[in-house]
Amino acid sequence: MRSLVTGGAGFIGSHLVERLLADGEHVTVLDDLSTGRSRNLDHLIGRADVELRRGSVTDPAAVRQAMDGADRVYHLAAAVGVRLIVDSPLSSMRTNIHGTEMVLEAAHQSGAEVLLASTSEVYGKNTSDLLHEDADRVLGSPLVARWSYSAAKGLDEALAHAYWNELSLPVTIVRLFNTVGPRQSDQYGMVLPRLVGQALRGEALTVYGDGRQTRCFSYVSDVVEAMVALAGEPGAHGSAYNLGGAEEISMLDLARRILAVTGSPSPVDLVPYNLAYGPGFEDMRRRVPDNSRAHALIGYRPSTPLDTVIARVAEHLLDPRSAPSAAVT
Ligand SMILES: NC(=O)c1ccc[n+]([C@@H]2O[C@H](COP(=O)([O-])OP(=O)(O)OC[C@H]3O[C@@H](n4cnc5c(N)ncnc54)[C@H](O)[C@@H]3O)[C@@H](O)[C@H]2O)c1
DSSP: OEEEEETTTSHHHHHHHHHHHHTTOEEEEEEOOSSOOGGGTGGGTTOTTEEEEEOOTTOHHHHHHHHTTOSEEEEOOOOOSHHHHHHOHHHHHIIIIIIHHHHHHHHHHHTOEEEEEEEGGGGBTOOOSSBOTTOOOBOOOTTSTHHHHHHHHHHHHHHHHHHHHHHOOOEEEEEEOSEEOTTOOSTTSOHHHHHHHHHHHTOOEEEETTSOOEEEOEEHHHHHHHHHHHHTOGGGTTOEEEEOOSOEEEHHHHHHHHHHHHTOOOOEEEEOHHHHHOTTOOOOSOOOBOOHHHHHHHOOOOOSOHHHHHHHHHHHHHOGGGOOOOOOO
């Protein structure tokens, strides 16, 4: 099996690449290193079963070349993170809309299957008890930059579904809910690595808003395992699957758990959203996945406890090998 992983130098992508190689696959990575890091793949340089290509999913020639000979493409390349989307909405939308269209079209031309990484952000402000895949989307104004990520990913899903419906492209969509673990950057608004980093440096943990907003975090290895299982399941084609965590936790409680696990004496500071992201910023009060569809098809059950996740993220941040380098050419 030959797979292409777009965004393979990123947080989730690099774990996925390792998982596919462990299965004996040949893997090509296409990544522009905008938020990905070459050091995530340094340990794979020189292997015969992996090819690392630096290029953009918005470049049709780069996508066609990377797709050459691939049986399957995992499309993860995207502008990700609230901070990045709010600061650079135009380039984010170009990547997240045009890039996905390029990948779907190239897969259609070359006959490759597709697994598309979407997001729980598509549900927007829907705060239902359990968000099922058929739940309504509740979005704010399209003029609020924050919603452009949700709008773009929703359009990606619609495009993918149309390729499946009209052109029989085998495509499966996964909606990831706050996936966390080692290698996740703290630079673009990801809460868990940011708070763990603050705790380790002895700085105040900055929790936005009143801190009572809740999320369900899932560990990257649990999610990657489910992505691979779904990609290999023909019965999954044409549908979307939630992949989220099991434990709902408020951001204040998350900060307290991080302090307990790391043994940090740091205080916790509440920071108004408008100071963090500018005036008019909107956030979700809660977001809880219904994972039953993925459980029924592939037995998905997120198993890594949150304290273990926090400990592994802390261990990674303290590891001197997390230092920068350059490997993808
Ligand atoms: N981490 C999460 O909690 C989460 C939640 C929901 C969805 N997702 C989705 O999972 C996927 C991976 O996200 P991640 O958390 O690993 O983020 P990440 O930023 O670490 O990974 C994204 C990767 O895509 C690359 N990339 C960006 N623009 C590109 C372009 N134009 N061409 C080629 N490569 C490009 C980046 O360099 C990076 O390596 C994304 O599609 C994201 O929307 C992630």
